[in-house]
Amino acid sequence: MRKLAAVAFSFSAAVFVAVYGKLDPWLAGLGALCALAAVLLPLLLRGRRRLAARLVLGGLAAGFLWTAVYSAVFFRPAQALDGRTVPLAATVAEWPEEAEYGGYSVLVKVETGRFVTLSAVLYVDEQGADLRPGDRISTIAHCTLGDRTFSGEPVTYYTAKGIFLRGEAYGRLDIQHPEHIPVPYWPAALSRGLRESIDRAFPQGEAGLVRALVTGNRDNLTDRFTTSLERTGLSHTVAVSGMHLAYLAGLISGLLGKGKRSTAVLTAVWAVLFCGVAGNTPSVLRAAVMILMLQAAPLLGRERDGPTSLGLALMLLLLVNPFSAAHVGLQLSFASVAGIQTASDPIQRWMLARCHLDRPPKGRWEELLWMAPRFVVSNLSATLGATVFTMPLVALHFGTLSLIAPISNLLTLWAVSLLFLGGLAVGVVGLFTPGLAAVLAVPFTPLVQYLNWAIDLLSRPALAALSLQSVYYWAWMALFYLLLAVCIRARGKVPLWMPVCSGVFTLTLALLWNGLTFYSGDLSAAVLNVGQGQSVLVRTGDFLTLVDCGGDSLDDPGDIAADYIQSLGRSTLDLLVVSHYHADHANGIPQLLRRIRVEEIALPDVEEDAPLRAEILALAEEQGSRVRFVETDQRLELGGGANLTLCAPVLESNDTNELGLTVVATAGDFDVLITGDLSGAGELGLLERVDLPDVELMVVGHHGSDTSTTRELLEATRPDVAVISVGARNSYGHPAQETLLRLDAAGAEIYRTDLHGTVLVTGRAS
Numbered sequence: 123m124r125k126l127a128a129v130a131f132s133f134s135a136a137v138f139v140a141v142y143g144k145l146d147p148w149l150a151g152l153g154a155l156c157a158l159a160a161v162l163l164p165l166l167l168r169g170r171r172r173l174a175a176r177l178v179l180g181g182l183a184a185g186f187l188w189t190a191v192y193s194a195v196f197f198r199p200a201q202a203l204d205g206r207t208v209p210l211a212a213t214v215a216e217w218p219e220e221a222e223y224g225g226y227s228v229l230v231k232v233e234t235g236r237f238v239t240l241s242a243v244l245y246v247d248e249q250g251a252d253l254r255p256g257d258r259i260s261t262i263a264h265c266t267l268g269d270r271t272f273s274g275e276p277v278t279y280y281t282a283k284g285i286f287l288r289g290e291a292y293g294r295l296d297i298q299h300p301e302h303i304p305v306p307y308w309p310a311a312l313s314r315g316l317r318e319s320i321d322r323a324f325p326q327g328e329a330g331l332v333r334a335l336v337t338g339n340r341d342n343l344t345d346r347f348t349t350s351l352e353r354t355g356l357s358h359t360v361a362v363s364g365m366h367l368a369y370l371a372g373l374i375s376g377l378l379g380k381g382k383r384s385t386a387v388l389t390a391v392w393a394v395l396f397c398g399v400a401g402n403t404p405s406v407l408r409a410a411v412m413i414l415m416l417q418a419a420p421l422l423g424r425e426r427d428g429p430t431s432l433g434l435a436l437m438l439l440l441l442v443n444p445f446s447a448a449h450v451g452l453q454l455s456f457a458s459v460a461g462i463q464t465a466s467d468p469i470q471r472w473m474l475a476r477c478h479l480d481r482p483p484k485g486r487w488e489e490l491l492w493m494a495p496r497f498v499v500s501n502l503s504a505t506l507g508a509t510v511f512t513m514p515l516v517a518l519h520f521g522t523l524s525l526i527a528p529i530s531n532l533l534t535l536w537a538v539s540l541l542f543l544g545g546l547a548v549g550v551v552g553l554f555t556p557g558l559a560a561v562l563a564v565p566f567t568p569l570v571q572y573l574n575w576a577i578d579l580l581s582r583p584a585l586a587a588l589s590l591q592s593v594y595y596w597a598w599m600a601l602f603y604l605l606l607a608v609c610i611r612a613r614g615k616v617p618l619w620m621p622v623c624s625g626v627f628t629l630t631l632a633l634l635w636n637g638l639t640f641y642s643g644d645l646s647a648a649v650l651n652v653g654q655g656q657s658v659l660v661r662t663g664d665f666l667t668l669v670d671c672g673g674d675s676l677d678d679p680g681d682i683a684a685d686y687i688q689s690l691g692r693s694t695l696d697l698l699v700v701s702h703y704h705a706d707h708a709n710g711i712p713q714l715l716r717r718i719r720v721e722e723i724a725l726p727d728v729e730e731d732a733p734l735r736a737e738i739l740a741l742a743e744e745q746g747s748r749v750r751f752v753e754t755d756q757r758l759e760l761g762g763g764a765n766l767t768l769c770a771p772v773l774e775s776n777d778t779n780e781l782g783l784t785v786v787a788t789a790g791d792f793d794v795l796i797t798g799d800l801s802g803a804g805e806l807g808l809l810e811r812v813d814l815p816d817v818e819l820m821v822v823g824h825h826g827s828d829t830s831t832t833r834e835l836l837e838a839t840r841p842d843v844a845v846i847s848v849g850a851r852n853s854y855g856h857p858a859q860e861t862l863l864r865l866d867a868a869g870a871e872i873y874r875t876d877l878h879g880t881v882l883v884t885g886r887a888s
Contacts, residue, residue, distance in 0.1 A: 128177040130433030136185025153187035200286035242287035249295040255307035258298040263289035282449035319552030323559040328570035332545040334360035350581035355527025411435035458508040466507030589685035598632040643884040645789035654849030655706035662764040671710040679710025684717040701798030702782035703732040727751035772807035790887020797823040826857020836868040844870040
């Protein structure tokens with residue numbers, strides 16, 4: 123029986139329940155109850171069951187009680203500072219970074235006057251530009267808890283990393299520079315040195331990827347490349363994790379020999395040091411703990427055990443910070459290793475048997491011939507095993523599923539391993555002799571170019587990744603895991619190919635049904651959930667029009683629109699209409715144009731000096747998209763009784779909102795009206811000039827502002843359905859209560875993207 127594993131996983135389960143269940147007031151009681159059950163329940167059992175009950179219940183009790191103690195010791199002091207402006211004394215833990223809205227943000231250790239220090243993000247002005255790890259600072263700061271955004275929305279981003287406080291410094295920042303960086307902050311200094319060394323050694327276009335692979339720093343990666351990594355399932359390559367430490371451990375073992383004490387000691391030292399260089403992320407800490415256990419096991423005369431190592435690593439990380447249970451990287455890292463330990467070996471044995479590679483090779487030549495196919499099988503089985511366990515988490519956290527991940531991992535991981543080791547060597551050499559490092563970087567530069575080319579190419583197919591906005595994809599996933607559970611339950615009686623083939627077949631059906639849903643009827647309109655902004659995909663027949671592409675969502679609005687279009691099996695857009703040049707309607711267009719081929723772009727011929735207009739025109743020229751300036755009303759006949767009317771701006775104004783285009787899409791007697799951000803005056807001008815029909819769908823103007831969607835417009839168009847594109851908890855108070863009341867009085871059925879997500883409406887011409 124794996125006693126340590128039973129305790130570790132039980133402890134971890136209790137922490138996860140405590141964190142996600144928000145059980146703070148009841149943690150002590152639950153811990154005491156589990157402890158009492160650990161004493162009493164085993165009295166009713168015998169043999170192994172008695173021991174198992176004690177281990178599991180004891181682990182649960184420890185998990186609940188430790189979370190309660192940790193919250194009291196570390197989180198309560200942060201709560202006591204929430205909303206207060208206080209003198210703050212702290213030690214700088216990382217190098218400052220430029221903040222999004224000016225100034226700098228820096229990670230510090232705040233002194234609380236007790237034995238506890240709190241990790242905090244401190245926002246400072248130009249006074250903090252030259253801060254370095256180990257500096258002592260004091261200032262006046264306004265403090266807020268790290269468990270919510272500045273707008274008040276709950277978030278686990280900071281607390282999952284052990285950062286419970288944020289502070290905004292005011293006035294003078296007193297700084298005490300130690301003569302030398304203290305030893306605990308050497309890894310942070312080494313990380314910065316490696317980044318600078320890599321930047322000097324590699325060409326500018328290639329340095330960003332190398333520094334991301336070696337240190338996990340992605341500052342120099344473009345948004346386009348980051349999106350390509352996500353679509354190809356390769357984001358883990360630039361999030362330093364167990365894979366990178368495994369490369370290091372393998373290199374050290376290859377140089378010094380396996381099983382030697384010197385190998386174990388050097389591997390342990392490198393693992394600990396590299397954790398600091400990579401920022402002590404949960405994924406790399408997990409890998410370090412497991413590697414340390416694997417190195418210590420033979421030295422202590424114990425057997426290596428994968429599940430025990432995995433469970434202990436998870437328990438140790440949660441002991442350091444129970445709130446890290448909510449860290450997406452931690453969840454994906456452990457799920458990936460669990461999948462490799464559980465599923466990869468059966469998959470590999472099955473694949474080797476099918477390829478007739480499951481017997482010992484006969485002679486040296488056969489061994490050499492089998493190296494390549496065995497490498498392919500090994501990598502593919504590891505990828506599939508990890509994917510089986512991580513796919514639900516990726517779907518829940520990111521709403522995407524990379525279908526091309528097995529192929530992309532197979533084609534790139536060999537280059538990633540070589541480039542990681544080579545880039546690390548170049549970075550280390552560059553700390554001492556930059557000239558030699560530049561020479562050493564030359565043979566590795568083609569690897570960077572290959573990865574850039576391969577990742578971009580693999581991300582282009584429409585179905586390289588699925589955006590899981592369709593219920594059919596979720597149903598497919600549930601069915602796939604049900605089939606897999608049946609296969610596992612059958613204990614080898616059901617061949618592995620059966621759930622695999624069934625999964626592929628049902629996925630094909632899900633893809634077809636998703637496309638048929640959008641293409642059913644004569645007209646479809648999808649109001650995409652882009653936060654506080656607008657992006658509406660309209661289909662009239664087979665003609666695809668996107669009206670606007672902007673918002674403040676966490677994902678780029680261009681990616682959201684491109685994902686939706688490509689999930690339909692399309693990689694082209696017939697027409698992009700930009701209502702006006704405001705960011706909440708157009709800031710996603712650059713990314714959209716990078717991913718989707720747009721045949722034509724319709725723009726209002728106003729504000730010639732608008733930066734967004736200039737950027738859109740430059741990208742259109744670069745990609746060969748036609749540009750249509752709408753100066754007068756234009757009607758596009760699309761065949762089959764479908765047409766699209768582009769209404770030019772109706773007012774002369776200095777307000778950009780009033781200079782926008784209005785779109786009316788028609789299929790038979792089914793009409794859609796999109797007015798952009800027109801105010802009441804603009805709507806009245808539109809009614810005077812254009813004979814608007816009764817509309818079945820209205821995309822409510824200006825995100826539900828009280829100055830738009832006037833009674834006159836509603837009386838003229840009498841919408842059956844009204845969809846409001848609006849961000850949750852937005853600072854504008856949208857949608858206004860007055861607007862909601864007017865829509866209700868008009869008899870419209872109201873939907874909101876902040877409440878319902880992406881809204882799809884389909885209609886049939888009669």
